Amino acid sequence: MSDLRPTTAPNRPTLLGVSLKLYLDLDRSAAWARGVADVARRHPAVADGRVRLFALPSLPALPAVREALAGTRVELGAQDLSMHDRGAYTGEISGADLAAAGCRLVEVGHVERRLGFGEDEDTVRAKLQAAVRNGLTPVLCVGEHERVSPVDAAAASTAQLASALDGLRASEPAELIVAYEPVWAIGMPDPAPAEHIAEVVAALRHGLDGDRRFASVSVLYGGSAQHGSLSALGGIVDGLFLGRFAHDPAELARIVDEATTPGN
Numbered sequence: 001m002s003d004l005r006p007t008t009a010p011n012r013p014t015l016l017g018v019s020l021k022l023y024l025d026l027d028r029s030a031a032w033a034r035g036v037a038d039v040a041r042r043h044p045a046v047a048d049g050r051v052r053l054f055a056l057p058s059l060p061a062l063p064a065v066r067e068a069l070a071g072t073r074v075e076l077g078a079q080d081l082s083m084h085d086r087g088a089y090t091g092e093i094s095g096a097d098l099a100a101a102g103c104r105l106v107e108v109g110h111v112e113r114r115l116g117f118g119e120d121e122d123t124v125r126a127k128l129q130a131a132v133r134n135g136l137t138p139v140l141c142v143g144e145h146e147r148v149s150p151v152d153a154a155a156a157s158t159a160q161l162a163s164a165l166d167g168l169r170a171s172e173p174a175e176l177i178v179a180y181e182p183v184w185a186i187g188m189p190d191p192a193p194a195e196h197i198a199e200v201v202a203a204l205r206h207g208l209d210g211d212r213r214f215a216s217v218s219v220l221y222g223g224s225a226q227h228g229s230l231s232a233l234g235g236i237v238d239g240l241f242l243g244r245f246a247h248d249p250a251e252l253a254r255i256v257d258e259a260t261t262p263g264n
């Protein structure tokens with residue numbers, strides 16, 4: 001079992017990302033964003049950059065969420081993009097258009113797309129390249145599907161990471177956010193155990209060590225992440241990738257408070 005000593009640099013910001021998935025309709029997405037804007041304005045740690053927030057609403061909610069977050073430091077992103085930028089691709093979403101619409105980040109490779117929409121490793125790789133090509137920071141999701149030992153989970157997750165990054169050529173060193181999301185822990189009452197997360201995150205960091213394509217790499221934990229997760233993880237991760245447990249802005253505010261507690 002690996003120990004739980006912090007592996008993040010002490011002065012790095014804590015990164016808290018929230019995906020709304022398809023849970024909230026347009027009105028509720030906008031109301032949520034107004035609540036998050038309020039948290040960002042009120043909270044000194046967000047204002048001074050110790051906590052970095054990003055929000056990934058559903059696509060039709062992007063304009064309203066962007067408007068609600070205007071003037072705050074909350075970064076905007078999308079949950080998916082096309083591997084294509086332009087052409088005869090009916091229904092696809094160009095990364096170039098996402099960037100022009102105010103997105104800074106885009107999620108790639110979430111298991112709900114891998115399994116639910118048949119996105120294989122080639123698709124994930126092409127989408128990651130499209131993100132970087134368009135100056136969007138990929139939030140690359142990796143994680144084992146079944147509950148296996150931490151060693152096997154690390155092997156599965158690092159293989160997904162290597163496959164997604166294979167062949168990537170970044171003209172400018174890009175930012176990369178990796179979200180470790182064990183599939184068996186998504187949509188549950190509780191996150192995966194801290195020792196399990198620690199071992200996989202250490203392996204992911206090792207896989208990214210010295211990768212010159214990236215100016216900065218952050219590794220987040222997602223999968224029923226909630227208030228209490230940062231304290232349990234004690235600085236092992238750079239932050240959390242949140243779902244349901246941040247769909248109430250008051251809960252997100254509690255997690256921001258937790259992020260500024262010494263030791264987290």
Ligand SMILES: O=C(CO)COP(=O)(O)O
Nearest residue numbers: 186187223224225243244
């Ligand atoms: O998949 C997730 C974030 O992308 C996690 O969702 P939940 O926190 O709702 O399990």
